[in-house]
Amino acid sequence: MQEYSSQAAYDRGEAVCVIGAGASGLIAVKNLRENGFEVDCYERDTVLGGLWNPQNQHSPLYPNTHLVTSRSQTEIPDFPMPDDWPDYPSAAQMLTYLTSYAKHFGLSEHIWYGSEISHIEPVEGSRFEVVVKPAAGNAARRLRYAAVVIATGHHWEPNLPSYPGQDQYRGTVLHSSQLKDASRLRGKNVLVVGGGNSGVDIACEAAVNAAGCVHSVRRGSWHLPKYLGGEPADFALARIGARPKFLRRFLTDRLVKGPRRLAARMGIDVPDHGPAVEEPVRNGRYLEHVGDGSIRRRGEVARFDGLDVAFADGTEMRPDLVVFATGYRPKITCVSPRLLGVEDGSPFPRLLARMFSPKQETLAVVGLVEPGVGVLPIVHWQTHAIAHWLEVRRGDPERAVNFKTQVVSESAQSAAEPDGTSPRHQLAVDAEEYLASLGRIIDTLEQEPAK
């Protein structure tokens, strides 16, 4: 009998394992290597770039995806995008950018493609055994690493609603991630469910391509155009974030007054809190389509009935195509939930400072935040902190203990319960506060060791 799995693990010494070669994984590899670590990165797909690569199976890109965050707020801090690119680059440009980042820093030679990590397990105290899922006909490979960084993203597992009668519904239903091609909308009566960025972007695609578009949204949210006061909206808002506190509210209100009134005119309840608290929808075309009737807004769906859909307000329609743009849920299956601080079966990890495992010092997760601003810069600073942390831990155990105390207290600060409006907001962070917290963590780690 062959016992593949009992094969001895290959020991990679002080090397670090990074799981996933999306934007977050690439940034992690680059920053760990810059800090002197050997790195092996495993990617289950055959391409890099994660969700920005349409060749990645299950990529959630939909027709005409563009960034919703502007170039200067999205680019990696030490590798800017070309400054002759538009303010809001396309998904294809984002992939070009990530590919040139990988090439520039020679990352590809550290990536193992077609290698899904099926399991990781702490061994020998702080080390990890990593199991690479066997490709057809091969044995599973086992390797040991000094640390593991999980960068598997959180937009792979569709979050699907279940309405009464939905199982018997005889029309076509797609999740937003399955709508690859705008031609699927052509000539159809389309119902889009979900008011996040995906839902709103797809409703706009339907407005110009479909025969009709109904957009079902169960609550109000902030709708910002891509530009405010002549500048990219996120840039304009971030600049206000740098002003003295007493001025911020006033300046923000002034900047978003117009969009707020427009949303109200379209019958949208704008939340009381400002647009920084939860991720705003960033699409300037949407309200115009609502205004010209090419998108008709409805409240929540009540039930499905044969070929019909009934809404909570009592109205009904018969769509040719239903698109559920109801988001995603995080799903990290390669590690015991306990190590991610989860005891109750929730899909949402509870990490220290949103990145460190509360149980194992050498395990971190990156990119598992929804900051409402560009994600890549945040991941850059996260991985910067993780690389420094692993360095300090290796060389100066005493400082490491002090540091841990700090991270725990930082986490307590930012754990101020998420607004609780919707489960999806459990990954939300206030970018301003979270970056400040990352800054403090990095400062502590970079201090010269006390002699």
Place this chain on the structure above:
Amino acid sequence: MSLTAWARRARTPEPAPVAREIAYLEPADLFDSDIKDDPEASPVLCCTGDPAGAAAFNASWLKRIASTGRYAGAVSVRGQGGTPAAEGGLDARAHDVVQAAVTVPRQAVLIGHREGAAWAALAAGRYPAAGLVLVSPRQFPKQPPKPVGGPPVLLVVSESESQSKEVQSVTAAYGVAPLTFAGGPDDVFKGAAADGLLDAILSWLAPKN
């Protein structure tokens, strides 16, 4: 680069984009069968305060550098050589150097001459250069940023400059002793001085990068 420095910059309007003139030579362009592209050797990107910009390096630098198996490039910042003038001071010029650096195929060594040394130093505070070479720095910032990623730094000055205040402060900022080359700080592009200087730089580059 510190997080604070990045946050400040990300909230400052970006300098106006310009179409930058970039001159470059790759080892294969030399049509010399003895010269092979060395995948281990970092590419090099040069800039100078000389108004000629990138073209200044055409006389001998690019060829000499490429003959060591490296990609050799030079950029003209705004208002220099073939790059149109545009608003912006020191910072915008550093931006021009970073923008040129990210178009180089791999992580590049930045070489700055005169005012170009100041731009390269600022650029190295934002972009993880593979190395930073400062040749006869002029108008150098008093407190240059810490280079990102901790690249090796080389300071090369002409004999006549070696005692100057400016050179001493650069020496102190980076904790590196200057190498000296024979000749004046301005005849670095061709002739014997240029050859000596390039020898020094290339042999410094050779083992590390």
